[in-house]
Amino acid sequence: MILKRIALFFALLGGIFTSQLPEFAQQYRQRLGGAIDEIRRMIGDFDADAARLGLSRDQGIERLKANADPLIRSRGEHVESDIARADRFERQLQAYAEAGPFRRLGLFAREFEPDIARRALAHFEPAVPVTGEGLVSAIGGFFAGWFLFRLGTAPLQRRKRRQGPATAGR
Numbered sequence: 001m002i003l004k005r006i007a008l009f010f011a012l013l014g015g016i017f018t019s020q021l022p023e024f025a026q027q028y029r030q031r032l033g034g035a036i037d038e039i040r041r042m043i044g045d046f047d048a049d050a051a052r053l054g055l056s057r058d059q060g061i062e063r064l065k066a067n068a069d070p071l072i073r074s075r076g077e078h079v080e081s082d083i084a085r086a087d088r089f090e091r092q093l094q095a096y097a098e099a100g101p102f103r104r105l106g107l108f109a110r111e112f113e114p115d116i117a118r119r120a121l122a123h124f125e126p127a128v129p130v131t132g133e134g135l136v137s138a139i140g141g142f143f144a145g146w147f148l149f150r151l152g153t154a155p156l157q158r159r160k161r162r163q164g165p166a167t168a169g170r
Contacts, residue, residue, distance in 0.1 A: 003157075007149045014145020019138030022101070023127040025108040028120040029096050032089055035116055039086040046079050057083075089113070101133035 043057075050060030064076025092111055096104050 003153055007146055007153070010149040011142045011146035014148070015138045015142030018141025018144070019134050020124075020126050021105060021137050022133045024120065024124055025105055027124055028108060028112060028117055029093065029104075031116050031120045032093055032096075032113065035113075036086055036089045036093060039082050039089070043079070043083055043086060102136070105133070105137070 046060065047057050050057055053060070055063065061076050061080050064072055064079065067073050067076070092107075092113070095107055095111075099107055
């Protein structure tokens with residue numbers, strides 16, 4: 001009887017935990033959008049500076065990277081890296097927008113950006129899952145928690161059955 005209650009506890013814990021996955025993925029997407037906005041703002045500032053000097057973006061980057069000063073060369077490499085990063089983030093956000101609710105969870109699991117996920121987790125606020133995605137995640141987590149607990153206690157159950165009812169109660 002006690003094992004059934006413990007199994008139910010782990011099942012509920014699994015359900016509660018997994019019900020939060022869609023909400024966490026949503027908060028991650030919001031942070032991803034914010035990161036895109038900020039990177040694009042910085043790139044826009046760089047483009048405006050380059051244009052004031054009569055340079056294209058690529059010409060401005062090349063001028064920085066060709067400079068003798070290591071700090072200025074490094075800035076050129078960072079601008080180039082930021083442009084690639086913004087493009088990658090925008091492709092990821094677009095893939096989320098085009099995916100259905102369950103596919104979004106799969107995309108998140110495969111393609112999340114660790115730094116953004118860490119910041120999302122640091123400020124994560126749990127929410128009651130009212131979407132179909134949240135409900136299915138909660139039910140899946142409930143059964144996964146139940147199954148994992150039962151799997152972990154199966155050797156104990158087999159030993160108890162082998163001992164028989166007379167010796168099991170001692």
